[in-house]
Amino acid sequence: MRPLIIDVxxxxxxxxxxxxxxxxxxxxxxxxxxxxxxxxxxxxxKSTLLSLLxxxxxxxxxxxxxxxxxxxxxxxxxxxxxxxxxxxxxFQMFNLIPYLSVVxxxxxxxxxxxxxxxNALRRGDGLEAEARRLLHHLDMDHADLHRRAVTTLSxxxxxxxxxxxxxxxxxxxxxxxxxxxSLDADRRESFIRLLFDECRGAGTTLIFVSHDASxxxxxxxxxxxxxxxxxxxxxxxx
Amino acid sequence: MAIFSLAWKSLxxxxxxxxxxxxxxxxxxxLLVGVERLRTEARASFANTLSGTDLIVGARSGPVQLLLYSxxxxxxxxxxxxxxxxxxxxxxxxxAWTVPISLGDSHRGxxxxxxxxxYFEHYRYARDRQLxxxxxxxxxxxxxxxxxxxxxxxxxxxIGDPIVVAHGASDVSFARHDDKPFKVIGILARTGTxxxxxxxxxxxxxxxxxxxxxxxxxxxxxxxxxxxxxAMDLTPKAITAALVxxxxxxxxxxxxxxxxxxxxxxxxxxxxxxxxxxxxxLIGIAENALLIVSVFVVVVGLIGMLTALxxxxxxxxxxxxxxxxxxxxxxxxxxxIMGEAGVLTLLGAxxxxxxxxxxxxxxxxxxxxxxxxFIEIGVLSAHEWKLLATVVxxxxxxxxxxxxxxxxxxxxxxxxxxx
Ligand SMILES: Nc1ncnc2c1ncn2[C@@H]1O[C@H](COP(=O)(O)OP(=O)(O)O)[C@@H](O)[C@H]1O
Ligand SMILES: [Mg+2]
Numbered sequence: 001m002r003p004l005i006i007d008v009x010x011x012x013x014x015x016x017x018x019x020x021x022x023x024x025x026x027x028x029x030x031x032x033x034x035x036x037x038x039x040x041x042x043x044x045x046k047s048t049l050l051s052l053l054x055x056x057x058x059x060x061x062x063x064x065x066x067x068x069x070x071x072x073x074x075x076x077x078x079x080x081x082x083x084x085x086x087x088x089x090x091f092q093m094f095n096l097i098p099y100l101s102v103v104x105x106x107x108x109x110x111x112x113x114x115x116x117x118x119n120a121l122r123r124g125d126g127l128e129a130e131a132r133r134l135l136h137h138l139d140m141d142h143a144d145l146h147r148r149a150v151t152t153l154s155x156x157x158x159x160x161x162x163x164x165x166x167x168x169x170x171x172x173x174x175x176x177x178x179x180x181x182s183l184d185a186d187r188r189e190s191f192i193r194l195l196f197d198e199c200r201g202a203g204t205t206l207i208f209v210s211h212d213a214s215x216x217x218x219x220x221x222x223x224x225x226x227x228x229x230x231x232x233x234x235x236x237x238x
Numbered sequence: 239m240a241i242f243s244l245a246w247k248s249l250x251x252x253x254x255x256x257x258x259x260x261x262x263x264x265x266x267x268x269l270l271v272g273v274e275r276l277r278t279e280a281r282a283s284f285a286n287t288l289s290g291t292d293l294i295v296g297a298r299s300g301p302v303q304l305l306l307y308s309x310x311x312x313x314x315x316x317x318x319x320x321x322x323x324x325x326x327x328x329x330x331x332x333x334a335w336t337v338p339i340s341l342g343d344s345h346r347g348x349x350x351x352x353x354x355x356x357y358f359e360h361y362r363y364a365r366d367r368q369l370x371x372x373x374x375x376x377x378x379x380x381x382x383x384x385x386x387x388x389x390x391x392x393x394x395x396x397i398g399d400p401i402v403v404a405h406g407a408s409d410v411s412f413a414r415h416d417d418k419p420f421k422v423i424g425i426l427a428r429t430g431t432x433x434x435x436x437x438x439x440x441x442x443x444x445x446x447x448x449x450x451x452x453x454x455x456x457x458x459x460x461x462x463x464x465x466x467x468x469a470m471d472l473t474p475k476a477i478t479a480a481l482v483x484x485x486x487x488x489x490x491x492x493x494x495x496x497x498x499x500x501x502x503x504x505x506x507x508x509x510x511x512x513x514x515x516x517x518x519x520l521i522g523i524a525e526n527a528l529l530i531v532s533v534f535v536v537v538v539g540l541i542g543m544l545t546a547l548x549x550x551x552x553x554x555x556x557x558x559x560x561x562x563x564x565x566x567x568x569x570x571x572x573x574x575i576m577g578e579a580g581v582l583t584l585l586g587a588x589x590x591x592x593x594x595x596x597x598x599x600x601x602x603x604x605x606x607x608x609x610x611x612f613i614e615i616g617v618l619s620a621h622e623w624k625l626l627a628t629v630v631x632x633x634x635x636x637x638x639x640x641x642x643x644x645x646x647x648x649x650x651x652x653x654x655x656x657x
């Protein structure tokens with residue numbers, strides 16, 4: 001059996017003290033190298049779970065272990081470092097820094113993590129070459145695209161640049177929060193297949209979140225957040 | 239370091255607003271440092287309205303009053319003092335030179351000053367600059383007059399023009415010395431000092447035009463022509479003031495005391511530099527007001543930056559979330575906005591100083607010829623550096639406000655921007 005990359009136990013989370021509990025998860029595990037789909041309707045707490053996994057927020061109770069590191073045991077600065085070193089993140093949209101070029105956007109994680117910088121340099125001849133290699137793999141290799149302002153790219157192109165950035169420097173975990181929700185239906189599958197190719201090639205674990213259950217069959221495994229989240233059942237019952 | 243390159247690129251991306259902000263800070267810095275430069279230069283130049291003269295001697299009076307009438311031709315002397323006293327002072331062993339001054343008459347609103355050729359030799363202004371005859375020559379004949387630049391310009395006089403001196407400061411027809419007209423023999427170059435507004439004649443000429451006068455009016459029945467007067471003894475009986483140069487500055491207070499204690503007649507000796515700065519303090523309130531105004535302009539410039547940065551924050555929350563997702567700490571977000579504030583202020587200060595020097599280069603000759611104020615275009619003084627440092631420091635301080643707000647926002651938003 002493959003080692004666990006994520007191991008969540010007895011997790012409780014609410015945004016503010018006194019606010020309703022958003023997440024209450026007894027156990028949730030992901031093995032290294034898996035491509036996992038998490039589904040759930042809007043507002044069910046998917047993004048909240050991802051913030052916890054990436055260490056931007058911390059659990060009220062319970063434990064979140066990522067790569068054998070208990071995140072609640074780290075200070076906020078250490079968690080930010082941990083995220084920079086080990087996690088790539090893709091948002092639903094507006095993933096790119098408007099004042100940076102395509103290539104600069106892709107190289108961004110290397111500015112905050114020496115580890116990913118070293119990884120990227122080990123793979124190719126320079127950060128920029130590595131960024132271009134990733135863009136090429138994601139079908140974004142028109143020389144002209146690299147120089148264009150990122151705001152002039154189509155949404156699909158922007159998402160592929162975001163994917164290249166998330167993969168830059170080979171992080172162990174790639175978290176994608178509804179990355180295809182703003183794409184046309186026929187583009188969704190090709191985008192996901194590109195992600196799969198890259199993740200499998202680099203041995204990266206992918207956690208892919210969406211409210212769109214039609215994508216489910218493409219993945220190794222799928223989880224319905226409502227099934228593991230006791231807080232949702234309480235909310236439903238109420 | 240990476241975060242500052244981000245700050246820079248972000249500013250370049252918003253170059254239009256950034257440039258406006260830099261411009262408003264730059265203009266305010268130009269104004270502030272410019273006003274400060276003008277202030278110090280004007281003060282220095284004022285303090286040097288009369289330089290090279292160690293003491294001014296007059297009949298006993300307050301130092302500012304003596305200064306006002308002897309240097310600025312404002313007001314009148316309460317008393318003259320005798321030629322004998324003048325001779326005694328000139329004969330003091332520590333005295334190097336003396337120049338007598340006789341005031342009291344005027345020409346069409348400009349004061350007439352009787353003196354010796356030594357005046358043109360010893361009078362110094364604006365850090366040791368000598369009077370220069372722009373046209374013509376110093377007096378040769380008894381009835382020669384040398385005009386200040388402004389007198390010649392305002393009244394349109396050329397060399398050789400005749401002028402008539404009036405008795406007293408007001409120009410009323412019955413009190414004119416029209417029997418003894420003068421001839422313009424020289425015109426001085428502009429100095430920016432009261433010399434420009436003075437008609438200079440010889441001390442003997444002052445005596446000559448008054449030989450047939452007594453108590454401010456012509457003596458009835460007595461009329462001595464200009465030619466007859468030439469033959470008379472024209473040694474003055476009294477003068478208004480004297481400029482005194484000493485062999486050594488160390489003797490200044492010694493000679494001053496000797497003059498103040500002069501037994502034959504009550505006299506006052508003043509140090510022109512000291513009296514000038516006393517006078518400047520009296521009229522210096524305006525310059526302080528100017529400085530305060532320019533400080534406020536800097537404050538307005540910085541508030542402009544604050545507004546621009548604060549307003550940009552809301553639309554940049556997305557950007558902050560992206561930065562957080564790639565591993566930036568809220569501290570990085572703070573540094574990013576701080577970096578932008580820093581770049582804006584530093585560029586503002588830099589451009590401001592650049593603009594100031596440009597203005598100085600262009601304006602220096604104009605200010606010098608118009609106002610006689612010579613502004614030095616040297617490097618920034620220590621005081622100006624301090625002003626700049628204060629502005630930049632204030633800019634950083636102001637930058638803390640949006641930076642802290644961005645920090646709080648990114649902490650609260652995390653990866654999900656909820657507007
Ligand atoms: N930064 C935040 N601060 C406070 N409450 C939040 C924040 N983000 C999300 N929430 C709340 O948490 C709940 C779950 O939201 P979210 O995790 O975004 O759901 P999903 O991603 O499944 O649509 C919602 O009720 C939402 O209002
Ligand atoms: Mg969500």
